[in-house]
Amino acid sequence: MTDLAYQKIINELKNAIHDGKYADTMKLPDERSLSEQYNVSRSTIKRALSVLSHRGIIFKKRGSGTFINPLYLKNNNFFKYNGSNLGITDSFNVPGKTQSIKVLSFDVIKADETTKRDLFLKDDDFVYKIERLRYLDDEPFLIETSYIPIKLFPDLNSDIAKDSIFNYMEEQKNLKVTNSYLTISTEPSNENDQAQLALKDVEPVGIMSGIFFLNNGTPFEISTMRVHYKYMKYDTFITVS
Numbered sequence: 245m246t247d248l249a250y251q252k253i254i255n256e257l258k259n260a261i262h263d264g265k266y267a268d269t270m271k272l273p274d275e276r277s278l279s280e281q282y283n284v285s286r287s288t289i290k291r292a293l294s295v296l297s298h299r300g301i302i303f304k305k306r307g308s309g310t311f312i313n314p315l316y317l318k319n320n321n322f323f324k325y326n327g328s329n330l331g332i333t334d335s336f337n338v339p340g341k342t343q344s345i346k347v348l349s350f351d352v353i354k355a356d357e358t359t360k361r362d363l364f365l366k367d368d369d370f371v372y373k374i375e376r377l378r379y380l381d382d383e384p385f386l387i388e389t390s391y392i393p394i395k396l397f398p399d400l401n402s403d404i405a406k407d408s409i410f411n412y413m414e415e416q417k418n419l420k421v422t423n424s425y426l427t428i429s430t431e432p433s434n435e436n437d438q439a440q441l442a443l444k445d446v447e448p449v450g451i452m453s454g455i456f457f458l459n460n461g462t463p464f465e466i467s468t469m470r471v472h473y474k475y476m477k478y479d480t481f482i483t484v485s
Contacts, residue, residue: 249284253292256282258301261312272302272310341380348375348387350402352394359391362455363463370394374405377440384441387470396464409465410456419458421465426454430476441472450476 257272266272273281278289293310296302301316351373355365363371371391378386390409392400397413404412410421433441433449443449450471458464 249282250288250292250295253278253282253284253288254295257292257296261301261316266312270312270314272312274309341383344379345406345408346377346379347402347405348377350374350405355391355393359466362466363391363393365393372397372400376405385472385475387437387440389468391466392464396458396462413458413464419460421456422459423457423461424454426452428452428476430473437470441470443472448473 260266272278272293275286275289275293278293279286282289293302293304297304300313302310302312304310352370353373355363355369355371359365359371360367360369365371371393374388374390374392376388376390377384378388392409394400397417400409413419413421429451430448431451433443433445433447437443437449438445438447441449450473452467452469452471454467455463456465456467
């Protein structure tokens, strides 16, 4: 229950920040006020603020309070790992646009050598190979190819794949995808990119590829995402301790 409470507060504070609730002072209320506002303990508020601080959304100034990072609002990037899991549905956020998914193919195949190595599979293990096209309103912006071990998710089907698989795992299986190793690059678009993403032959495509892990440390998915170049705006926040 505490985990759900602090995550809810994170989401509500982020929404309040984006809605301009604190735009005049760029300062959040103190912990006691937030505790009373959300009817939770101070420790829950501290945990939520700590997460927001680590993500670069807010910063604490000793003796003065907690402030909103102006660069966070200025950048307004499309891709941020700010949700409760690392899924694309939670991570891509374009104001005023709604995400949807079209399943292009849903197959069961025997894992090849690379897939076996990356997902720690045995010789006789099979995986789902899922190809999906993601939309923002009616505009295609991302082609996703994923490999998921059948033994981890035996009831996965194409209907589930029409929505967020990561959110389904979290809500129905009580498992979160909380870690990833991700590579981001660009390359010239190919014919399929151009057809699916409405790109010209001279326009590039962004590539996001990686391995995603469940919160118990198990490799869950290999995914390659080919992204329309105009949505490849990404930021990060680094703290040196």
